[in-house]
Amino acid sequence: MLFLETGLVVVYLLCLVFMLGFSLTQWQLTRLARRARPVPAPPAPATWPLVTVQLPVYNELNVVARLIEAAAALDYPPGRLRIQVLDDSTDESVALAAARVAHHRALGTAITHVRRPTRHGYKAGALAHGLAETDGELIAIFDADFLPAPDFLRRVIPYFDSPDIGMVQTRWGHLNEDTSLLTRLQAFGLNAHFLVEQVGRQAGGHFLNFNGTGGVWRRTCIADAGGWHADTLTEDLDLSYRAQLRGWRFRYLPQVVAPAELPARLDALQSQQHRWNKGAAETARKHLGHVWRAPALSVATKLHATFHLLNSTVFAVILVMALLSVPLVAVRAHQAAFEPAFELAAGFVLLLLPLVYYYYTAWQRAGPPAGRWFGPTLGLFLALSMGLALRNARAVLLGFLRRASPFVRTPKLGAGHVPARPAHRYHPREASQLPLAEGVLTLYFLAGLTAGVYYGRYGLVPFHVLLVVGFGTLTGYALRQWLASD
Incomplete structure (x- = not known):
């Protein structure tokens, strides 16, 4: 005994x-993070780059219309913006998305409704498919529950002021933080990541991560890192590490907020947590060895990356x-x-x-x-x-x-x-x-x-x-x- x-x-x-x-x-x-100073805002570029906004959606009847409206309202120089609704849906939201896309196309917006024959690769597959159909130099990504402000692109794009900047991430806001105790506790935890952890990583020169949405990628960075992979459930974290291991630099802008909806039900939160944690473990298994074998990284950065991947x-x-x-x-x-x-x-x-x-x-x-x-x-x-x-x-x-x-x-x-259909159909x-x-x-x-x-x-x-x-x-x-x- x-x-x-x-x-x-x-x-x-x-x-x-x-x-x-x-x-x-x-x-x-x-x-x-406490010692960090805000990154000075660079001047607006002399020529604004071509930007493609990708909106990956799947059966998002309750939010797809407002997402398309927010994307169409983005303020950017005429002729320099493309919007892709990457729609893998199998329900009645397809018709709703198609109608909103047609409406904005009639108004002169360069927006397309992209459909695939299969959902192969899930979100990563949809992003890769859309990337092959656009000429955008920079790629902004918003999940279905996000509502970017009209000035989002004009505030973020100037930070691509160096050719080695591969991605710029913004802070998540919370549209429904005050709905319940559950949403308040989620906001409490997410705020620690976005107001402290990401700020501290940037200040210390450690690896950051694209949070899957509310960020902008340089197209050549995605290609150089090997493109979107579907072998983990966190394609965002996976690509972030592959890109930074290739020497690309990331920036984080806590002063730019991209409002989003928090899961309002416990079962929805549990589903999200399962995907995030399983994907993080898959990514840790995939990249932890590469991190420790990278000669250009300091021991401090390797340690921080280790606990980041093993979070x-x-x-x-x-x-x-x-x-x-x-x-x-x-x-x-x-x-x-x-x-x-x-x-x-x-x-x-x-x-x-x-x-x-x-x-x-x-x-x-x-x-x-x-x-x-x-x-x-x-x-x-x-x-x-x-x-x-x-x-x-x-x-x-x-x-x-x-x-x-x-x-x-x-x-x-x-x-x-008001939800467009009974909530239980989303469980x-x-x-x-x-x-x-x-x-x-x-x-x-x-x-x-x-x-x-x-x-x-x-x-x-x-x-x-x-x-x-x-x-x-x-x-x-x-x-x-x-x-x-x-």
């Missing part, structure tokens, strides 16, 4: 070491720590020999405080809403993140194992608009065993919480409270959906 208990403690400590490394990289990015792995580590934490309560209560190890673990937990600094900086920069407090928001965000750990860890495992899966779109309802399918497993884990972590109080070992009580709240919320949501379906 002592061997088993020793193994539990060692694995738990190794997980803490990984979390410490992740936390320290976020702390350094926060420090860099989704945090969920797997959290799940392992959570599963081990319950028996460790009993180990600590009955095995005094392990007390030094638990004291060391407590010290490591304190070193995770840089994450609080990271999120607090983002909270400040986003402008804290009146009547809301940072502490409760952070606690609820952590609880939600931990509640998603089982699903996201499963996605990470599938990614590292190279298990193929389709690109599942995130349902959009059209923030601020993604999920693995039916997961809600049951989440319910079992809720009881498991509740047992750990109870044991900690019983033995008077309170060190893991906050961790178990967050786990119970997070997994319990997901279980309750699944139960409500099951009852509503009867």
Whole structure:
């Protein structure tokens, strides 16, 4: 038994070491972001380059019309702008998109409705197909839930003032942040990425990433990096690393905001999280070795790239720590020999405080809403993140194992608009065993919480409270959906 208990403690400590490394990289990015100065706005180019705006859509009945309207309203010199609606849809949104495209073509807008015979390659395939049918020098990409401002291109294009600038990314805004607690917590997490992490990476000269939308690519950069690949679910992160490993430079503009719709339902968020985390694991497996073999990169950039690519792995580590934490309560209560190890673990937990600094900086920069407090928001965000750990860890495992899966779109309802059809037709399918497993884990972590109080070992009580709240919320949501379906 002592061997088993020793193994539990060692694995738990190794997980803490990984979390410490992740936390320290976020702390350094926060420090860099706080010292960063805005990139000066370059003068407008003497000749504005040809720009193609690509709008990849798939069954987006609720939002495709407003997306096309926003793209058609973009302000850019006459004759220098092309718009492609890359429509792989199979539902009635095809006719709606075709009608809006025809309307704007009649008004003189250079807009085309691009259809493919198959959905091969999903979004990456659609972008590659559209690229072959346009002569644009710069390629702007907007997902269906985005609403770029009319001056977006005039504010972004001047930053391609050097031939080695391959991509310029802007910050995501949130059209429906105040819709619910769920959307507020998503905005809280995304703001940390866009207001701190991306800013810090740029200030430190580390690898940035195209976020899949709200950015502009140089066409020659895409071609030089090998074009769009469909072998990961995060084609944006994949191309970002291939391009930067080829020596291309990226820029990030936090002052330019591209408003977008957040998933308004928990099942939609779970679907999005699965795609993001599985794709990140696939990309890590594909590029981590190339990063460490690249002689031109500094050790600091390689370390930051490592934790960047392994960002989704945090969920797997959290799940392992959570599963081990319950028996460790009993180990600590009955095995005094392990007390030094638990004291060391407590010290490591304190070193995770840089994450609080990271999120607090983002909270400040986003402008804290009146009547809301940072502490409760952070606690609820952590609880939600931990509640998603089982699903996201499963996605990470599938990614590292190279298990193929389709690109599942995130349902959009059209923030601020009446949905064009019942929302239930947009619900993604999920693995039916997961809600049951989440319910079992809720009881498991509740047992750990109870044991900690019983033995008077309170060190893991906050961790178990967050786990119970997070997994319990997901279980309750699944139960409500099951009852509503009867």
